[in-house]
Amino acid sequence: MLCSSGTSGGEPKIMPSIAEDLERRTFVYNLTMPIMNQYVPDLDEGKAMYLFFVKAEMSTPCGLPARTVLTSYYKSKHFKCRTHDPWNDFTSPDQTILCNDSNQSMHCQLLAGLVHRRQVLRLGAVFASAFLRAISFLERNWRQLCEDIRSGKLSSFITDPSCRSCMSTVLSTPDPCLADEITRICSQNSWKGILCQLWPKAKYIEAVVTGSMAQYVPALKHYSDGKLPLVCTMYASSECYFGVNLKPLCDPADVAFTLLPNMGYFEFLPLGHNGTLLMDFDEGDVPNDKLVDLVHVKLGCFYEPVVTTFAGLYRYRVGDVLQVVGFHNNAPQVRFICRRNVVISVDTEKTNEEDLHRSVTMAKKLLEPYDGLLVEYTSYPDTSSVPGHYVLYWEILYCGIKTEAENENAVVVDGSVLEECCIAVEEQLDYVYRRCRSHDKSVGPLEIRVVEPGTFDSLMDLFISQGASINQYKTPRCIKSKKALKLLNSKVTASFFSPRDPKWVPKMC
Incomplete structure (x- = not known):
């Protein structure tokens, strides 16, 4: 059985799969390389540093395995028993890809990519967000990775036996010169163009950069200094693989x-x-x-x-x-x-307007004991840091006695109350969001930015000045306009983050 990501209805869906499905998916994977060869030559003369990950599988009540579509492929004979293909020679040993611990898997895959840095011709991951998470991991852990290379010994925190076994071959001998090279590159103040420096022969980055992933294009261009094309090769879902991009080097x-x-x-x-x-x-x-x-x-x-x-x-x-x-x-x-109907998204979660409204409606009740009334709100997916996170802009009216602090546009309620509002919103969001926050760590803590009174009137004035109808104007529940974001951020009086992860329990089929 295949377990979908849950992006359609907020919870994973279970659907049947047959052996021929894997053959069709493999057909699509195999088709992408002949297409790329028409545009990028000599890809068989080096390696691909593609970062692939599996998710822990569930079981149906009768014992059938239920896996995500990618995990199903990686655990199948089509992947594990494939013959050597010079056009798909990955730096990551299969055992590191099949490791259920994402941190151990990430460490080993990046380590293998750095060891083979002079042979890497292309970089990538399935989603742009996953590739940026890898860069963030590298920023935090490059010193330990360099120490592994320098000593020729794998870090002690890697406890997975399969990872330790396969990486012993990758780290066959100490290489202090390589460690020094990587240290010099990673020690720079700016990481702009870091990908081209670490992997100087790389010709492109492959990842999904359409739909909600388009918000990560500027970050990818920053880390590659705009020198590496961003390639999106196929359109696929858990339910069905649909098609391929015949012009992979297009914008x-x-x-x-x-x-x-x-x-x-x-x-x-x-x-x-x-x-x-x-x-x-x-x-x-x-x-x-x-x-x-x-x-x-x-x-x-x-x-x-x-x-x-x-x-x-x-x-x-x-x-x-x-x-x-x-x-x-x-x-x-x-x-x-x-x-359809998606308002805000950072990673694989998709939050629609109804879910967002329901969550805010529940959370704003925490303001009532303080005579606080949520006048208006909107949202924004902040991907300026990794992982990205949801930002809610709240305009709060206090109906009780005005205080000196309120007259100064300060927040009247205690900060801990608004922190509880943050976690209350998250607790009401769907299963996939809570999994991304609590388990996958691919979404950061939700943030509420309190704005000064009259901010949303100013927002309406801005949109009307740009041609919106005053009769039909509705506050957008997700802001995409740079001018509107600039206005909102100029009115922020205080900012609060969720103090903990929302509750999440893996669902059995």
């Missing part, structure tokens, strides 16, 4: 995927330009008479894909918003626009 904003009709049976639900439904029916329904076949989609139009898979999913709504931007022969080429 991330222009990435389009050519659909592969042998992956499943594809139909499309017409959408408006903002991802809304064009007809009135329940969200869970699939109006059969409104679906458009693969060959009948229209250029420029927006659709939600509906798939029927070989493993048994029938007319399954994927939840993505796609725009048709061209055709390759008769196969549509689509651009991934966003997830």
Whole structure:
């Protein structure tokens, strides 16, 4: 059984998988390299430092393993028993990829990548956020990694027997010269362009940089000094693999995927330009008479894909918003626009407006004993640091007696109350968000920034000055405008973070 990431409904979904599914996924993986070879030559003359990770699997009540789609692939014979391929020669030993402890896995994979730094021709991870987490890990731990290289001995905190066994071959002899080189590079005040310095022969970075991952493009360009193209090779989900990018060196904003009709049976639900439904029916329904076949989609139009898979999913709504931007022969080429109804996202979690509103509604009750009233709020995914985190801007009105502190635009309630508001919001967010916060550590503590009175009136004035209708204006629940963010941040009077991780318990199938 496959266990989805849970980005559609807030909880992982369990779905059937068959042996032929792995063969189809392997087919797509194998197809990406011939495409890359058309644009980047001689990739068989070096190694790829790709950072891959598995998630601990669950079991169904009758004992069937339930794995994420990538873990399923990495643990299959298609990956573990693959023949040597010079075009896919990874720096990471398989045992380090299959290690369930993400910190030990990260340490060993980065260590292997540094040892082979002069042979690495390409860098990458599945998601842009995961690759930036690796850079953050490197920033914190490069001294220990250098010590491992200098001594030729693996750090004692690596306790996984398989990791220690395979890394003994990678660290066959002490290499103080290599350790000195890496120390010199990592000791610089600025890490701008650090990737090109550590891996001087690297030709590109491969990762998903579409949709919510597009927010990480500036950071990737910073660490590569804009010298390494950002490559997004395929469009895939737990339910089905959809297509490949035939122009992998294009700008991330222009990435389009050519659909592969042998992956499943594809139909499309017409959408408006903002991802809304064009007809009135329940969200869970699939109006059969409104679906458009693969060959009948229209250029420029927006659709939600509906798939029927070989493993048994029938007319399954994927939840993505796609725009048709061209055709390759008769196969549509689509651009991934966003997830339907998603307001804010940092990593693999996707929070929609309804969940965000419900969470804030519960949290704001903590202000009532202090005569505090939440006037308005909005959000922003702050990815300026790794891991990224949610930021909520709150404008609070105090209905009781005004204090001197309040007149100075200070926060009236004790800071601990607003910290509790932060954790109250997080406790109400969905299963995937809480897993990313508490277990994966891929999302940082939520932050509430309290803004001075009148801030959201100023925000409305800004949007109206830019052409918004005063009659139809609604406060955006997620801010994307740089000018709007600048305005909000100029009005912040205090900032508070969640004091602890939200509760999360792994769910059994």
